[in-house]
Amino acid sequence: MYRRKRAGTYCIDLAHKMRFRDDCDVFPLRHDGRVAGKRQDFIPNLQVGFMRTSKLFGSTLIALIVASAGTAGAQTILNGGFENPVQGGGFGQINAPNAIPGWTIASGSIDLIRSYWTPAEGAQSLDMSGLNAGTIYQDFMISQAGSYNLFFAMAGNPDGGNMVKQLNVSFGLNGILSQTQSFTFDISGKSKTNMGWETKNMLLKVAEGGSYRIQFASGDANAYGPALDNVSISAADVTAVPEPATLALLGSGLIALGGIGLRRRARGEG
Numbered sequence: 394m395y396r397r398k399r400a401g402t403y404c405i406d407l408a409h410k411m412r413f414r415d416d417c418d419v420f421p422l423r424h425d426g427r428v429a430g431k432r433q434d435f436i437p438n439l440q441v442g443f444m445r446t447s448k449l450f451g452s453t454l455i456a457l458i459v460a461s462a463g464t465a466g467a468q469t470i471l472n473g474g475f476e477n478p479v480q481g482g483g484f485g486q487i488n489a490p491n492a493i494p495g496w497t498i499a500s501g502s503i504d505l506i507r508s509y510w511t512p513a514e515g516a517q518s519l520d521m522s523g524l525n526a527g528t529i530y531q532d533f534m535i536s537q538a539g540s541y542n543l544f545f546a547m548a549g550n551p552d553g554g555n556m557v558k559q560l561n562v563s564f565g566l567n568g569i570l571s572q573t574q575s576f577t578f579d580i581s582g583k584s585k586t587n588m589g590w591e592t593k594n595m596l597l598k599v600a601e602g603g604s605y606r607i608q609f610a611s612g613d614a615n616a617y618g619p620a621l622d623n624v625s626i627s628a629a630d631v632t633a634v635p636e637p638a639t640l641a642l643l644g645s646g647l648i649a650l651g652g653i654g655l656r657r658r659a660r661g662e663g
Contacts (some may be wrong), residue, residue, distance in 0.1 A: 471495030513546035522618025554617025
């Protein structure tokens with residue numbers, strides 16, 4: 394990379410080291426790969442350059458492994474803001490066993506709310522009680538064991554029913570709901586333009602990777618239920634296991650660095 398052949402000799406730009414010029418000094422090449430002559434100050438720069446490149450390459454590999462482990466632990470809830478389908482008018486009722494993208498209505502009914510009240514985010518949200526208490530669920534994959542945070546926004550239909558709304562949240566592997574937690578919301582002083590949305594959090598324990606179900610069920614057996622919006626999940630404490638592709642990259646990188654080191658020692662540069 395630092396030498397250019399010229400008529401049986403090698404041209405070394407000793408002034409600029411990493412660039413070649415037509416007017417640079419010319420020295421014959423020795424049998425050990427070094428250039429004959431007294432001016433050998435470029436050789437340490439070759440070694441320093443190799444060390445810097447090795448450190449940079451190693452740091453990049455480590456960063457890729459950490460990023461891969463973090464990405465593997467991240468999960469995505471489909472249509473967590475209930476923006477699809479786009480509801481025409483103020484709201485629309487959806488009965489079981491129908492579905493909306495990402496979610497299945499398992500029992501009862503829900504209302505998909507658009508302009509009837511102010512959502513927590515986006516343009517739409519749910520009343521978890523349509524004509525009666527509704528239940529929805531979503532199945533998704535989790536690849537790594539650990540703890541996960543489930544976040545969602547909760548409020549309540551301010552038009553009537555119980556003053557304190559109840560929402561039951563369940564979670565489990567392969568549709569077997571082994572974790573359940575109840576959440577409440579007081580609609581006192583609230584209105585359709587001042588819903589008072591609150592962010593709720595449930596800690597999910599995952600013993601192994603697999604297909605998991607998250608379920609929301611209204612605890613209000615009337616047409617004025619808890620309101621739901623902005624559902625998401627993120628890793629809280631996940632056992633980081635690099636993906637196979639990342640391990641392969643690490644292995645090939647280490648082999649490449651080792652090979653370069655062996656070639657340097659064979660040339661007597663290290």
